[in-house]
Amino acid sequence: MHNKKLYGFCSGLKRQPEKARGYASSESSGAVSNEQERERGGFNNPGTSRYEQEIMNKQQRFPGGSNTFSSFPARNAVATTTTTTTTSSDHHLKNSYGAVIISDADDVELHEVQDTNPPPAALHTMIQLLSMFNFMKVELGDRMTLRSKEEWRAAGAEFIGTLLFVYLGCGSVVATGMLSIEMTSARLIAIAMAHGLAISFLTGATGAISGGHLNPAVTLAFVVAGKETLMRAGLYVAAQLLGGTFGALLLKWSTPGTMVGSLGAHDLANGIYGAQGLLLEMVLTFVLVFVIFGVAVDRRGPGVIAPIPIGFAVLVDHLVGVPYTGASMNPARTFGPALVSGNWGRAPLVYWIGPCLGAVLASGVYR
Numbered sequence: 001m002h003n004k005k006l007y008g009f010c011s012g013l014k015r016q017p018e019k020a021r022g023y024a025s026s027e028s029s030g031a032v033s034n035e036q037e038r039e040r041g042g043f044n045n046p047g048t049s050r051y052e053q054e055i056m057n058k059q060q061r062f063p064g065g066s067n068t069f070s071s072f073p074a075r076n077a078v079a080t081t082t083t084t085t086t087t088s089s090d091h092h093l094k095n096s097y098g099a100v101i102i103s104d105a106d107d108v109e110l111h112e113v114q115d116t117n118p119p120p121a122a123l124h125t126m127i128q129l130l131s132m133f134n135f136m137k138v139e140l141g142d143r144m145t146l147r148s149k150e151e152w153r154a155a156g157a158e159f160i161g162t163l164l165f166v167y168l169g170c171g172s173v174v175a176t177g178m179l180s181i182e183m184t185s186a187r188l189i190a191i192a193m194a195h196g197l198a199i200s201f202l203t204g205a206t207g208a209i210s211g212g213h214l215n216p217a218v219t220l221a222f223v224v225a226g227k228e229t230l231m232r233a234g235l236y237v238a239a240q241l242l243g244g245t246f247g248a249l250l251l252k253w254s255t256p257g258t259m260v261g262s263l264g265a266h267d268l269a270n271g272i273y274g275a276q277g278l279l280l281e282m283v284l285t286f287v288l289v290f291v292i293f294g295v296a297v298d299r300r301g302p303g304v305i306a307p308i309p310i311g312f313a314v315l316v317d318h319l320v321g322v323p324y325t326g327a328s329m330n331p332a333r334t335f336g337p338a339l340v341s342g343n344w345g346r347a348p349l350v351y352w353i354g355p356c357l358g359a360v361l362a363s364g365v366y367r
Contacts, residue, residue, distance in 0.1 A: 154210035159239040161206040166247030173264030192318035200311025217355035221363040244336025265337040266326035267345035274347040281354025289362035
């Protein structure tokens, strides 16, 4: 039986049963040398192996290809030889141009190599969780933001809104304290109602101008979600902190000296540890921001009546959180009275870290 030259995928390769046909050495008889390949235009891409370059070159010569090798195999595809015995006639496969692709008794096949070392299940689960929380779209913003009158107008709305919120919210704490020093159920309901109603109509009043954040944690959630730039967020947070401070000052100036106290500054209740307070503030802020994204940010939300459910969220959070931490959920609400009264509490960072973590988590989970 005479030997025929193999074209297509097997062109120029000598039968070597002990080696993979695609990885035959250049020293073997009939193998194509590097110099010859360069003359024929092969090995143009230094990032691919010689095996892949041979396949690409053969496919260029036979554009029609055969059904056996109609596409470029992946890197993990290897060529293997299967030896069969024929006594009558040779097997021939021809492409659309009539060229013999496989002859004699050798069939070259491609097999996908199975990954014998798959990643552990725990690692795969961790990657999925990280991809779920890959939600941050932080943008720096344009420096022209600080020169825009509209941006300063929005910051002014945040300043006034936060000032009034701190004045009314802290004022409810001071006013109910004049009637009863103890935290009774009636006093708790009054404080919760004051904060909930105040945030409801103040967000409605400033929403068309600035978005009605009135809370650095809410602004941070908008930055993480890509709804606000860092430049504009910095302007908002500065206005909110200044508004909280001036709101506490106004309350102090309008209250008798003997009744001022701590101006409604937040502090952990007796028996509450810092970690417990942080967790509670994180959960309460999560509830608030989750509601904000659902009713005000999401286009499918109620839109115009969004301040009402936001106010109810603040009200319910106060009913739960006041006996524990005072239910801040708002670093500006904590910062202003603490700065003016000098009462920073036992764990002031709880009222910064907890709300910020809860806001970021709610932003990511809602998206």
